[in-house]
Amino acid sequence: MLEVKNWTAKIPPVSDEARSQAAKRMNQLTKPPGSLGRLESLAIELAAVTGEPLPQCDPAAVLIMAADHGVTEEGISAYPPDVTAQMVYNFLRGGAAINALARQANAAVRVVDIGVASELEAESLRKRKVRPGTGNFAQTEAMTRDEVLTALQVGWEEAADLARSGTRLLAIGEMGIGNTTTSAALVAAFTGRSPMEVVGRGTGLDDERLLHKARVIEKALSFHSIDPSDPIDVLSKVGGLEVAGLAGAVLGAASHRVPVIMDGYISTVAAWIAAKIEPAVHPYLFASHLSVEPGHRVVLNDLGKTPLFSLDMRLGEGSGAALAIPIFQAACRILREMATFAEAGVSGATHE
Numbered sequence: 001m002l003e004v005k006n007w008t009a010k011i012p013p014v015s016d017e018a019r020s021q022a023a024k025r026m027n028q029l030t031k032p033p034g035s036l037g038r039l040e041s042l043a044i045e046l047a048a049v050t051g052e053p054l055p056q057c058d059p060a061a062v063l064i065m066a067a068d069h070g071v072t073e074e075g076i077s078a079y080p081p082d083v084t085a086q087m088v089y090n091f092l093r094g095g096a097a098i099n100a101l102a103r104q105a106n107a108a109v110r111v112v113d114i115g116v117a118s119e120l121e122a123e124s125l126r127k128r129k130v131r132p133g134t135g136n137f138a139q140t141e142a143m144t145r146d147e148v149l150t151a152l153q154v155g156w157e158e159a160a161d162l163a164r165s166g167t168r169l170l171a172i173g174e175m176g177i178g179n180t181t182t183s184a185a186l187v188a189a190f191t192g193r194s195p196m197e198v199v200g201r202g203t204g205l206d207d208e209r210l211l212h213k214a215r216v217i218e219k220a221l222s223f224h225s226i227d228p229s230d231p232i233d234v235l236s237k238v239g240g241l242e243v244a245g246l247a248g249a250v251l252g253a254a255s256h257r258v259p260v261i262m263d264g265y266i267s268t269v270a271a272w273i274a275a276k277i278e279p280a281v282h283p284y285l286f287a288s289h290l291s292v293e294p295g296h297r298v299v300l301n302d303l304g305k306t307p308l309f310s311l312d313m314r315l316g317e318g319s320g321a322a323l324a325i326p327i328f329q330a331a332c333r334i335l336r337e338m339a340t341f342a343e344a345g346v347s348g349a350t351h352e
C-alpha cells in the first residue's frame, strides 16, 4: 500500500511567472481594466495553476464517482439505496441531468464505480470497486484505513489518466444515496460544529426526518473516537468511498496541473479533505455554485472559495460544476483571443 505522503508531495506549486504575465496582458486587452469582473481573476488564476500565461481549458471532462453508504439503513435519505446503481446506468445511457449539462459544455463524462453495493456490468463503466458500499457508520467504521488509501489511489489514477489523455479542466461529481449524511458527518467531525448546523434535506427530507438525520450523525460521532487532525482516520470512521475517491482525484488532477471545478456539498467536502491531506492542492480548486445544502457554505467559507453563481441547485452529480465549464473556457478565451489596445489600434484611457 502506498503511503499518502509519497504521492501528495508531487503537486507542483503554481506559477507566479504565468500569473503575472497573464495579469499584465489582461490589463492591456481592449476593455476598461476590471470590466470583465471575476472572469478576469479567474483567467489569471487559471494561468497560474496551469503554468500557461495563455491558459487552455478545453477539453474538459466530468469525473463522477459512485458509491453506496451503509448509513442508509438508518433512514436518512428520501430515496432507497438502489437508486445509486440505477443512476449509474442512467449516466451511462446519457439520460441524467449531468449528461445534458456535460453535452451543453462539450465535456466527456467518466463514471467510476468505486463502491456501489451491487455488481454493475457495462462496458463504458470504470470498474474500480474498493468495497461494495461502506459500513453503517452509526454502528461500525465506514471502512478501513487501507480502503481509504485505496480509494484515494483509485481517484488519483482516474484523474491522472484523464489528464494524460488530454483533459485540461476537471469537473467533479458523485452519486451515492445517503452521501449528504456522510458529508455532514465529515464536516461536523472536522470542524466540531453540531450536526444540526451542517445537515440539509438532501434529496428532500421533511423537518422530522432532518432532525433524525442530525441525531444519527450525533450518535455516530460519539460512538467513534475520531482524530480530526488525521483525514484518513476521519474518512475511515464516517467517510464515503466516492468522497475519498474524489479527494484522490483532486490530488491527481493537481499533480498534472489540471484545475478542478467543485460542485455541491459532497464534492466540495471531498476537495476540502484533499486540501487537508495536501494543502498545495488549494489553488487548483475552483468553486462553481452554491448548493442549497447549508453545510456547503460552511465548507466553501473554510476553503476561502467564492462560488461563481447560485441557482438554488441541490443535485450533485457534478451538475453545477458542468454548468460552470463554459465560464472557465470563456475566461481562457479572453486571454487567448482578445486583442490588446496596441494590436487593435484602440486608444487607451484619457484619465487614469
Ligand SMILES: Cc1cc2ncn([C@H]3O[C@H](COP(=O)(O)O)[C@@H](O)[C@H]3O)c2cc1C
Pocket: 076, 077, 078, 079, 083, 087, 174, 175, 176, 177, 178, 179, 180, 181, 201, 202, 203, 204, 315, 316, 317
Ligand atoms: C434520482 C436521483 C438522482 C440523483 N443525482 C444525484 N443525487 C444526489 O442525491 C444523493 C444525496 O442525497 P441523500 O443524502 O438525501 O441521499 C446523492 O446520490 C447525490 O448525488 C440524486 C438523488 C436521486 C434520488
Ligand SMILES: O=C(O)c1cccnc1
Pocket: 180, 201, 202, 203, 263, 264, 265, 266, 267, 291, 292, 293, 296, 313, 314, 315, 316, 317
Ligand atoms: O449539494 C449537493 O451536491 C447535493 C445536495 C443534495 C443532494 N445531493 C447533492
